[in-house]
Structure formats: C-alpha cells, structure tokens
Amino acid sequence: MASTETYIAQSPDIAASTLGDDTIIMSTLDSTIFMLNSVGTAIWKAADGATPLSRIVGEKVCAEFDVAEDRALADAEEFVAQLAQHGILSVSAQPASPREAL
Amino acid sequence: MSLLEEMNQKATALGVPLSAHLDITWRCNERCVHCYLDHEGKGEMTTAEIKDAIRQLSECGTFFLSISGGEPLLRRDCFEILEYARGLRLNVKLKTNAVMIGPKEAARIKQLGIEQVQISLYSHRAEVHDAITKLPGSWRRTIDAARRLKANGVKVSLTNVLMTYNSGHAKAVKRLAEELGVGFAVDPTITPKLNGDWSITGLGISRQELEEIFHTEEFVGDVAEYCAPVSGVDDDILEGHSCSAGHTLAYISPFAEVFPCVQFPMACGSLREQSFREIWWHSAALSELRSVRVRDLHTCSHCAHVAYCSRCPGLAYMEGDFRGPSSQDCEKSYVRTGIPSAARSRAAGRVAGVASGLVQIAGVLHAAS
Ligand code: SF4
Numbered sequence: 001m002a003s004t005e006t007y008i009a010q011s012p013d014i015a016a017s018t019l020g021d022d023t024i025i026m027s028t029l030d031s032t033i034f035m036l037n038s039v040g041t042a043i044w045k046a047a048d049g050a051t052p053l054s055r056i057v058g059e060k061v062c063a064e065f066d067v068a069e070d071r072a073l074a075d076a077e078e079f080v081a082q083l084a085q086h087g088i089l090s091v092s093a094q095p096a097s098p099r100e101a102l
Numbered sequence: 103m104s105l106l107e108e109m110n111q112k113a114t115a116l117g118v119p120l121s122a123h124l125d126i127t128w129r130c131n132e133r134c135v136h137c138y139l140d141h142e143g144k145g146e147m148t149t150a151e152i153k154d155a156i157r158q159l160s161e162c163g164t165f166f167l168s169i170s171g172g173e174p175l176l177r178r179d180c181f182e183i184l185e186y187a188r189g190l191r192l193n194v195k196l197k198t199n200a201v202m203i204g205p206k207e208a209a210r211i212k213q214l215g216i217e218q219v220q221i222s223l224y225s226h227r228a229e230v231h232d233a234i235t236k237l238p239g240s241w242r243r244t245i246d247a248a249r250r251l252k253a254n255g256v257k258v259s260l261t262n263v264l265m266t267y268n269s270g271h272a273k274a275v276k277r278l279a280e281e282l283g284v285g286f287a288v289d290p291t292i293t294p295k296l297n298g299d300w301s302i303t304g305l306g307i308s309r310q311e312l313e314e315i316f317h318t319e320e321f322v323g324d325v326a327e328y329c330a331p332v333s334g335v336d337d338d339i340l341e342g343h344s345c346s347a348g349h350t351l352a353y354i355s356p357f358a359e360v361f362p363c364v365q366f367p368m369a370c371g372s373l374r375e376q377s378f379r380e381i382w383w384h385s386a387a388l389s390e391l392r393s394v395r396v397r398d399l400h401t402c403s404h405c406a407h408v409a410y411c412s413r414c415p416g417l418a419y420m421e422g423d424f425r426g427p428s429s430q431d432c433e434k435s436y437v438r439t440g441i442p443s444a445a446r447s448r449a450a451g452r453v454a455g456v457a458s459g460l461v462q463i464a465g466v467l468h469a470a471s
C-alpha cells in the first residue's frame with residue numbers, strides 16, 4: 001500500500017534562533033523571515049525527516065496543546081507548505097535514510 | 103507592526119541581544135580618509151576566542167550577526183569563522199571592501215549561505231574611490247567582486263558614505279548599483295574616531311548637500327512625509343529608548359571588548375575576563391544605559407524633533423554625555439524640517455541672552471543652526 005505520510009526535514013539553507021517560546025527562522029535563499037509561535041516551534045523542532053507529520057502533530061501538538069487532531073493536522077500541513085515554499089523545510093513522501101535524518 | 107519590530111520588541115522585553123556586530127580585525131588593506139578606526143592588530147582574538155565569542159552570542163539568543171572589520175578577509179581564518187557562525191545557524195552579514203573576493207571566495211560565500219555582503223563604494227568614478235581608499239585599483243576590484251557575488255546569487259548591498267571627496271556622486275552610485283542589480287544605501291554621517299579624535303568629521307558633506315539628499319525622493323522616499331515635522335509627543339515615545347544599542351544590540355571588538363554598539367565606545371567588559379552573559383546582564387555601564395528613557399534626556403525630551411530624531415547616544419557619548427543631544431543628529435533634524443533643535447535653541451538662547459538687543463545675532467545663529 002502506498003504511503004500517504006508526509007516527512008519534513010529542516011533545510012540547511014536557513015538561519016534560526018529561539019526568542020522566548022518562539023523561533024525566528026530566515027530562509028537564506030530568499031531572505032523571508034518567520035517567527036514561529038510555540039506550536040510552530042514544536043513542529044519545527046521535530047522536523048527530523050524521519051518522523052511522519054501525523055505523528056509529530058499527535059505527539060508534539062495535540063498532546064501539548066488543546067486542539068483537535070484533524071484540525072491540528074490540517075493547520076500543520078498548511079504551515080509546512082508555507083515553509084517549504086521558501087525552502088525552510090523539505091517535504092517528502094518517504095522518510096529520510098538514517099544518514100540523511102538529522 | 104512589522105515582524106522585525108515585533109521581534110525587536112520581544113527581544114527588548116526579554117533582554118536578548120538579537121543583533122551583534124563582531125569586528126574580527128581592525129587591520130585593513132585600505133586607508134580610507136574618513137576611517138574611524140586605528141589599524142592596530144596586536145592583541146587580536148585568536149580563532150578559538152572568536153569562535154567562543156560567537157558561541158556565547160548564539161547561546162544568549164543572537165540571530166543577526168554582522169562580521170566586519172577593518173577588512174575581515176585579511177584574517178586567514180575568516181572563512182573558518184563564517185562557517186562556524188553559519189554552523190550555529192546565525193544570520194550572517196559580511197561587511198567588507200570586497201577587494202579580496204575572487205571567484206573562489208564568492209562561491210564559498212554563496213555556499214555558506216551568508217545573508218548579505220555589504221560593500222563600501224565611494225564613487226562611480228574609479229579615481230575618486232581610489233583617492234578615498236588610498237588603494238590604487240580598489241574601485242575596479244570592488245566592482246568586479248560585487249558582480250561576481252551577484253553572479254553567484256549572493257545578496258549584495260553597496261553603501262555610499264558621503265563626504266567632501268565624493269560630493270554630488272550619490273545619484274550616480276545609486277545608478278551603478280542598479281546596473282549591477284544590487285542594493286544601495288547612502289550614509290551621510292562621518293563619525294569621529296573611536297579614540298576621540300573628531301578631526302575627520304570635517305570631511306562631512308555641506309548642509310546644502312545634506313538638504314539635497316533629504317529632499318530627494320530616490321534617497322528618502324516620500325519627501326513631504328520624511329521632512330514633515332511631527333507634532334505631539336506621547337508617553338510611548340518618552341518611555342522608549344533612543345536605539346537598540348545595549349538593549350538588543352552588542353558590539354565586540356577584535357580585542358574581545360564588549361560595547362553597546364560599534365559607534366558607542368562605552369566599555370562594558372572584556373570576554374577575556376568575563377563571559378558574554380555576565381557582561382550583558384551585569385555590566386554597570388549597560389545597566390545604566392538601559393535605565394535611561396527618552397524622558398530622562400535633559401535636552402532631547404523637550405525637543406520638537408524627539409519623535410523621529412535619529413539621535414545617536416554613541417555620538418552623544420563621544421561628545422561627552424550620552425544623555426545629551428548629538429550635534430550631528432541635531433543638524434540632520436534641522437535640515438530635514440527647517441526647525442532648530444532644542445539643543446540649538448538653547449545655545450542660541452544663551453548667546454542671545456548675553457548679547458541681548460543685538461537682533462542680527464539671532465539671525466546669524468538661526469542661519470547657523
Ligand atoms: S543610534 Fe548610534 S548607538 Fe544607536 S545603534 Fe545607531 S549607531 Fe549605534
């Protein structure tokens with residue numbers, strides 16, 4: 001059966017830093033800057049290329065924040081697409097090999 | 103509020119040094135006539151010390167790191183330092199005269215993901231630029247490097263410092279930047295030497311030229327808006343700070359000394375004696391600086407320009423009192439709006455008081471505000 005999972009990995013073409021509970025990220029490719037709130041930060045930190053997005057949402061978002069799982073997953077997909085558009089996250093249908101994974 | 107303003111506000115509230123400027127050397131291969139540094143190299147930080155300083159900044163929350171000098175590429179370990187900073191995922195800007203950036207260096211800068219390279223260019227005319235840098239051939243090499251960086255996909259910005267030597271060249275330099283497809287900024291301020299010598303400020307442009315710059319759309323955007331005096335000062339302004347120096351900005355010299363800003367030589371501590379965290383949180387100088395609100399500024403708090411003035415506390419410090427006005431900024435505010443600053447009015451008041459009845463003196467003073 002084909003996998004419908006999404007795997008996300010942090011790109012090397014970024015600058016990032018923590019500011020309180022938030023994370024500042026800038027794409028060095030197009031200089032777009034984002035400030036991720038604590039939910040975005042949780043997803044960002046877990047973006048290791050090997051953990052499916054649905055699991056990240058379940059374990060890092062729904063377990064920590066008061067939000068329904070399908071709503072959280074839809075929001076996370078939109079968030080991921082936005083970051084991927086600026087080269088901040090890479091998105092794949094396959095998990096990264098252990099060597100590639102962060 | 104823009105995202106950058108939001109970040110700065112948050113960083114101020116948390117006391118995070120969001121931006122840092124690190125000079126890795128004061129040595130230089132150029133000898134610019136207006137340079138504020140001496141070019142002493144003795145006692146510079148070692149590679150390990152610089153990396154440690156960068157690590158400490160990153161641990162304290164720094165995101166924007168400007169690596170500069172002197173000419174940073176004169177250090178053989180410059181790329182090792184840049185690589186280290188990028189390894190910590192800092193947003194790195196490189197300030198350079200670019201004469202040492204050949205094809206290999208340009209490719210490496212791109213590969214490291216340096217956010218921007220800021221290059222000083224003094225004129226569109228090679229002989230004028232070279233007369234300022236005192237390095238024959240420097241214009242050609244700088245322009246070639248800017249093209250090379252651009253061809254490699256690196257973001258480049260040219261800074262045109264205005265002075266008597268290159269008077270009237272700003273528009274042509276801007277056009278050259280446009281031809282090259284790179285960014286452009288004018289800097290109308292010649293700052294005194296960090297050792298307290300003000301003589302080089304005599305190279306600054308005339309009031310007439312400053313007026314022209316401030317009234318030219320391509321430099322300031324909407325001229326009417328830029329030059330309009332702002333009336334009314336609210337509590338937000340009076341409760342605020344002059345600038346980010348010492349609040350969200352730190353400067354580290356090549357000799358491991360920490361200051362609030364490269365243009366604010368108020369010693370806060372040495373990384374050879376204390377950690378950056380200790381200095382940032384516990385230096386008496388920084389605590390004093392942070393305690394000062396705009397309402398505490400003895401002259402500026404009563405000035406008509408206070409809401410938008412670019413008052414530099416570093417320049418004021420070099421004039422003897424960081425709570426005081428900075429005469430270069432008083433001049434800029436006056437040229438922008440035609441309204442004398444509180445500092446000028448006070449000085450005029452003092453002289454007019456001494457020479458009461460001599461109406462023509464007031465006229466002379468006004469003309470000289
Ligand atoms: S105003 Fe002066 S002290 Fe403040 S950040 Fe700018 S240059 Fe530095």
Ligand code: SF4
Pocket residue numbers: 401402403405406407408411412413426427428429431432433435436443444445446
């Ligand atoms: S114009 Fe001069 S006196 Fe007025 S706020 Fe600026 S620095 Fe202060």
